[in-house]
Amino acid sequence: MPLFTVNKDKCPGDGKCAAVCPVRIIKIDEATRLPAVIEGKEELCINCGHCVAICPKGALSLTSMPVDSCEPLKPGWRLGPEAVEQFIKGRRSIRTYKDTPVPRQTLEKLIDIARYAPSGINRQPVYWAIIDDKDKVRRLAELTVEWMRTLIKEGSELAASLRFENIVKAWEKGNDRVLRGAPATIIAYGLKDDPMAPQACTIALTYLELAALPFGLGTCWAGYAHMAINMYPDAQKFIGLSKRTSSFGAMMVGYPKFEYCRIPMRNKPHIKEVA
Numbered sequence: 296m297p298l299f300t301v302n303k304d305k306c307p308g309d310g311k312c313a314a315v316c317p318v319r320i321i322k323i324d325e326a327t328r329l330p331a332v333i334e335g336k337e338e339l340c341i342n343c344g345h346c347v348a349i350c351p352k353g354a355l356s357l358t359s360m361p362v363d364s365c366e367p368l369k370p371g372w373r374l375g376p377e378a379v380e381q382f383i384k385g386r387r388s389i390r391t392y393k394d395t396p397v398p399r400q401t402l403e404k405l406i407d408i409a410r411y412a413p414s415g416i417n418r419q420p421v422y423w424a425i426i427d428d429k430d431k432v433r434r435l436a437e438l439t440v441e442w443m444r445t446l447i448k449e450g451s452e453l454a455a456s457l458r459f460e461n462i463v464k465a466w467e468k469g470n471d472r473v474l475r476g477a478p479a480t481i482i483a484y485g486l487k488d489d490p491m492a493p494q495a496c497t498i499a500l501t502y503l504e505l506a507a508l509p510f511g512l513g514t515c516w517a518g519y520a521h522m523a524i525n526m527y528p529d530a531q532k533f534i535g536l537s538k539r540t541s542s543f544g545a546m547m548v549g550y551p552k553f554e555y556c557r558i559p560m561r562n563k564p565h566i567k568e569v570a
């Protein structure tokens with residue numbers, strides 16, 4: 296099976312496919328002016344699809360990625376700088392949610408968008424878990440509180456430094472400061488021994504967080520629940536993660552009860568000049 300095929304009648308012979316290939320395995324054949332794989336280099340392909348996506352004539356198809364299966368970008372897809380700045384700066388961590396459930400289809404749509412996040416060597420090592428049953432979200436919060444109690448009892452430094460006793464006290468008074476009463480939680484997990492997985496999961500969840508905004512949804516990183524999933528066997532079992540995998544991030548998802556009106560201030564960036 297060839298790595299890719301080229302429609303000779305469509306190929307503009309501009310060499311863009313060769314230029315953008317991250318592993319430089321495409322050459323332009325001098326005689327035919329058509330792209331060809333450099334002999335013996337096929338297995339270096341990372342299946343990123345850049346060679347398919349860059350061709351203005353749709354002339355190249357990877358065997359694994361036919362050009363007709365790659366959606367054309369719509370004209371005008373780029374947003375203006377001001378809109379993007381407002382969009383990114385306007386996102387807030389949401390800690391007060393309406394009771395309205397989030398349709399499963401919407402949660403899956405967010406994951407469908409987030410899977411386009413970059414990943415090292417295009418490994419796409421992110422796996423997902425969705426909890427969209429309010430009782431199950433609450434159970435995960437409860438397990439997290441249970442874990443916090445055990446750490447407090449053991450006199451753990453982590454419990455002291457993250458002030459777990461405040462979270463536990465709030466829980467006992469009926470306030471969920473773990474998952475904030477969100478109707479859904481999404482977990483991004485991966486193989487423990489995959490060095491690309493932690494970053495890829497973090498980036499994918501960041502994409503998901505931004506992708507949620509146009510759906511009228513709000514999100515918040517669920518740091519406590521994420522830690523409990525990795526450190527408390529009962530929580531790990533509840534999510535159903537195998538011993539070979541780790542959670543690399545968890546996120547509350549729901550419809551915000553309130554709307555923010557301003558952008559809060561943040562620290563000035565520390566930018567170092569490199570001599």
Ligand SMILES: Cc1cc2nc3c(=O)[nH]c(=O)nc-3n(C[C@H](O)[C@H](O)[C@H](O)COP(=O)(O)O)c2cc1C
Nearest residue numbers: 386387388389390472473475515516517518519520
């Ligand atoms: C890795 C990570 C874990 C977090 N965990 C929690 C959490 O468990 N509970 C919570 O209320 N907020 C959590 N946050 C949200 C931060 O507190 C929040 O991003 C920060 O206060 C800035 O607010 P903003 O996101 O609205 O700009 C977490 C954020 C990150 C990046």
